[in-house]
Amino acid sequence: MxxxxxxxxxSFxxxxxxxxxxxxVLAALLMMSGAVLVSGFFLRDISKVILDFSLATVTLGGLTIPLFLAIHxxxxxxxxxxxxxxxxxxxxxxxxxxxxxxxxxxLTGLVMLFLSIGVYLSLECGEFLFGERFFVTVSWNSIFAALFLSFLSVMILNALAVFWSTLTTSSFLATLLTVFSYVIGHFVDDVVRFLQVNTTGVEISSSIKQVVEIAKYSFPNLAAFDVKSVAAHGMVIPLADVVFLTFYAGIYCSLLLTLATIFFRRRDLA
Amino acid sequence: MIQAEHLSKKYTGHLGRKPTLALSDVSLHVKEKEIFGIVGPNGAGKSTLLKILLGLVKASSGIASLNGVSVSEIRSRQQLGYLPENPCLYDSLSVVDHLNFIARLYQLPKDLLSKRMDDVLTRVGLDDVAHRSLRTYSKGMVQRAALACALFTEPDLLILDEPMSGLDPLGRKMVLDIIREYNSRGNTVLFCSHVLNDVERICDRIAIMNKGKLVVTVTPQQLQQEEGDSPLESLFMRTVLEEGSA
Structure with a gap:
């Protein structure tokens, strides 16, 4: 220990x-400030636009840790x-x-916490500039849940970055594989749903179905952690979902790190 | 102190490359309180041997132990200081950050920590620049910072891979003095070097490696029978030329 x-x-x-x-962090804070100013063009949807922008910025800021720093x-x-x-x-x-x-x-926690303060300040600025009546639908519980789930998805990506770094001998390849994992993790759910829908006249080969099936079970479903739009609309994110996704992320990271350790133990550091 | 029996290492070839036999049936016994030097041409297997002893590389066959503990166990490295060839430390951190990390790992008490930190930094001549990030250091200064890290826990065994690399004459003298002083306190040193004069000056025993094999082990007394200004150089040249280098 x-x-x-x-x-x-x-490492920290x-x-x-x-x-x-x-x-x-600076770029993210500038983006959030920009979101406050731009939101004025969207009357009635001001809080939604600010939240959409700033929550996405927090995720983007968090993503720089696994995609750049972790590999580095x-x-x-x-x-x-x-x-x-x-x-x-x-x-x-x-x-x-x-x-x-x-x-x-x-490091991820610190960066995302800092940017979360930015989310709060953006909303406060928006409220100050445009008035309280545009912010009545804001649900802090949903915002916290969205930020927490966003943190968990970045945590999984950190574990993936560690995993790929132990498997490959080049940092470029590790970055590439982590980016691929992120993309697959975000879209595999959509592809699975697309394949389940019976589209007339479209024949999908069984090998593609098998590849998607393998990807579905091998890569994390990162789309499940993306509830930014739910939070932006002020809708409720059920606690049970948050608890389930927390366990899911914990188990997935433990598995990845265990596998990474097994591979890394066998590797010669010549 | 260091026991290695019939160590061999074959690196498997990837993507059509041929496998390389880096080490072939090497047996080595380094006694306590001894300065043991290993010399050999490039690719002789010196660094591979050290990496096996440190658990960084797994031997294909044979066994090795430090202080009676197999090198595959992490406790074999409890009383060990290591200076790698071309030391790479975290260049965004300072030497103090590195020493603090080691202190935390070994749970050094705070009062001992500051005293030992001052001692070791003064010893390697980095006390004035200890808080600067390593990216501002010259190659020789990084080498000295790595040496400070190796010496910091006052280990029983010091393994040095090309410790004089990148150092100016003053730096080389400093490292040789440190090795001697460290050994005079009853500690063991195993080191690899290309600088035959240095090895000859301070070692109790010297091994010559070539093509992954430990060809000969001699003492300074045995070296006196050799001819020429530098007996080790004569023996080295004769041994390597007879065998052909890797």
Whole structure:
């Protein structure tokens, strides 16, 4: 546990020193400010537009951690052999990976928390500029649930980034595979539903159906975590869904990290 | 202290590349309180041998242990300091950040931490720049920072892979002095180097590796029988030329 905590803290510190992080946070805050100004063009839908924009910005900001920092911090650790300075200490490879993942999670949490404050400020600014009557449908419970689920989806992507980094020898390939996983995770549900609908005159080959079936069970259903539009409309996100998705994310990440550890243990760090 | 029996390592070839035999039936015994040097041409298998001892690479056959503990167990690295060839530390962090990480890992008490940090940073000559990020360091300074990390826990065993690489003459002298001082406190040092003069000057025993094999092990006394200004160089050249390098 001590080793995991030490590696996590080191990774967190290392992540905080990456300038790209501050660029992303600044860009995200600018986008949110822009959303407040632009929302004035959408009378009646002001709160929805602000929320749509700012919640999407939080997710985008969070996504930079697995897609840029995680790969940079893990695959390059192996590529540049920085990992030697850690694994020559009494740290097992599993502890190293779990530590890295937890460090990334801390970083993701911090960035998303910071941007969530931005969401709150955007709504407050909108209310101040356009009046309270446009914000009566805002549901803070739904906003919190949407932000939390967005955090969980980024957590899964962090685990995927760790997983791909241990399987490949190049940081570029690991980035590519993580991006693919994100895209598949977001659209596999739509493709499955499309295949289930009986469209007359369209013949879909059985091999495509099989590939989609494999993708459905191998990749996480990230679309299920995307409830931004529900929150933007001020609708209720059932607690049971949030609890179920939390377990789903937890189990999926544990499985990925266990597999990553198995592969990483077998790997020669020459 | 270090025991290796019949170690072999074959790297499997990927994408049509031929497999490489990096190490072939190497047996090695390094005694406590000894400075043991390994020399050999590029590709002789020195770094692979060290990486097996550190658990970074798994041997294809044979066994190795540190302090009687198999290298496959993480507790074998509890009392170990390692300086890799071309050390790569986190360049966005400072040497103090690295030392704090090690202190946290080994649960060093706070009072001991600050004293030991001051000692080791002064020893490697980085006390003035300890809080600067490593990306502002020269190659030699990074080497010294990595040495500070290796020495920080005062380990029983120090494994150094090309410790003099990238250092100016003053830096080289400093590293040699540190190795001697460290050894005089009863600790063991295993190191690889291309600089034969340095190895000759400080080692209790020297092994010459070539083509993945440990060809010969000699003591300085045995070296005196060799001819020339640098007996180790004569022996090295003769051994490597006889065998042909990798």
């Amino acid at each position: 001590r080793a995991v905590f030490s590696v996590a803290l080191l 510190k290392e992540g905080l020193r990456q300038r790209v992080l501050y660029g992303v 911090m893990l695959a390059r650790d192996i590529e540049r052999r920085t990992v030697f300075s850690l694994l020559s200490r009494p740290i097992s490879r599993g502890q190293y990976l779990f530590g890295k993942f937890n460090g990334l999670l801390l």
